[in-house]
Amino acid sequence: MRKPTYALAVAGVAALLLGTGAIAEEKAAVNPGEVNVYSYRQPVLIEPMFNAFTRDTGVKVNVVFAAKGLVERLKQEGRNSPADLLLTVDIGRLNDAYEAGVTAPVKTAQLTTNVPAAFRQSDGHWYGLTQRARIVYASKERVTKDDAPKSYEELADPKWDGRICTRAGNHVYQVALTAAMIAHHGEEKAEAWLRGLKANLARKPQGNDRAQVKAINEGECDISLGNNYYFGLMLQNEEQFAWAQSVYPVFPKIGDRGTHVNISGMALTKAAPNRDNAVKLMEFLVGDLAQQMYAEQNFEYPVVAGVPQAGLLRSMGELHPDDMPLARIAELRADAFKLVDKVGYND
Ligand code: FE
Numbered sequence: 001m002r003k004p005t006y007a008l009a010v011a012g013v014a015a016l017l018l019g020t021g022a023i024a025e026e027k028a029a030v031n032p033g034e035v036n037v038y039s040y041r042q043p044v045l046i047e048p049m050f051n052a053f054t055r056d057t058g059v060k061v062n063v064v065f066a067a068k069g070l071v072e073r074l075k076q077e078g079r080n081s082p083a084d085l086l087l088t089v090d091i092g093r094l095n096d097a098y099e100a101g102v103t104a105p106v107k108t109a110q111l112t113t114n115v116p117a118a119f120r121q122s123d124g125h126w127y128g129l130t131q132r133a134r135i136v137y138a139s140k141e142r143v144t145k146d147d148a149p150k151s152y153e154e155l156a157d158p159k160w161d162g163r164i165c166t167r168a169g170n171h172v173y174q175v176a177l178t179a180a181m182i183a184h185h186g187e188e189k190a191e192a193w194l195r196g197l198k199a200n201l202a203r204k205p206q207g208n209d210r211a212q213v214k215a216i217n218e219g220e221c222d223i224s225l226g227n228n229y230y231f232g233l234m235l236q237n238e239e240q241f242a243w244a245q246s247v248y249p250v251f252p253k254i255g256d257r258g259t260h261v262n263i264s265g266m267a268l269t270k271a272a273p274n275r276d277n278a279v280k281l282m283e284f285l286v287g288d289l290a291q292q293m294y295a296e297q298n299f300e301y302p303v304v305a306g307v308p309q310a311g312l313l314r315s316m317g318e319l320h321p322d323d324m325p326l327a328r329i330a331e332l333r334a335d336a337f338k339l340v341d342k343v344g345y346n347d
Helices: 006-021 043-057 070-080 091-099 110-113 172-185 187-199 208-217 229-235 241-245 274-283 289-298 311-316 327-333 331-342
Strands: 036-039 060-065 085-089 129-138 225-229 246-249 261-268
Touching: 006 225, 006 241, 036 043, 036 070, 036 274, 043 187, 043 274, 043 289, 070 085, 070 091, 070 172, 085 091, 085 274, 091 172, 091 261, 091 331, 110 274, 129 172, 129 208, 129 289, 172 187, 172 225, 172 331, 187 331, 208 229, 208 241, 208 246, 225 229, 229 246, 229 311, 241 246, 261 274, 274 289, 327 331
Parallel strands: 036 060, 036 085
Antiparallel strands: 085 261, 129 225, 129 246, 129 261
């Protein structure tokens, strides 16, 4: 396998930026209606796709963006909600929407064929759109490729004593990983693992995924856990470029299975006043064009098989995702939260 180079990575970033900038907006000639989206995802990530959808179908997409509170808002609005579709990241948030009763089941041949079963709710209450892998970032200076952890389990090995940095254990990304460990190994083994990981921490959990890579750059720790797309985002950022340059990505496995992935996804709302247009948009979002655009915008992986990946992702190494259904991981989140408390992960 060819080693990733930073020149290649940066060239990939530049190509993506040029590619997405080239999308033209056009006015629809007819008025086949509208569709209303509540989005936790930033407009910059989703607007290019929505513009492409409008160009294809003439359906206008109205977006309400918020960093939080959209599920509560859907609940309050009830059947009078103008929202048709909810876009969000993390299986926890998709599952919260489902459990809050604000989603509606929908199944079409295209949705269920394109989105693998592991990445959708079985009745169609939510569908994954992109995959994000939770990977290890390892210090180029202090961790050889041979030494780098091949599995999440190895993070509990005493050889990493005082060498690992992570964010808080109760953050949704860490909770999903802990839930995945429970799903594969049972609660007892997962607890021992979490205690072992905690024992290896170089410092009290703090900061976001990128802050851990910064700490590696500053010599505070040697490896960290973080989502894969932050590698690309750091390379695009003048200050953080050096942080990214101090590490290399490693794709650990859960046991002999795959790398833990989470998703961004979508859910049809229960109210959905423009249901037909919403389903049309959902089908568009699992199509090849949108899949490629969406994944590339944020250095994520398409959920649909066979859709090309962004150049940077190809240079980072191959992703073999864990095939544990994300719905199962969502079910175990409450247990994972309890474990985090029980082992005092954040103390
Ligand atoms: Fe993130």
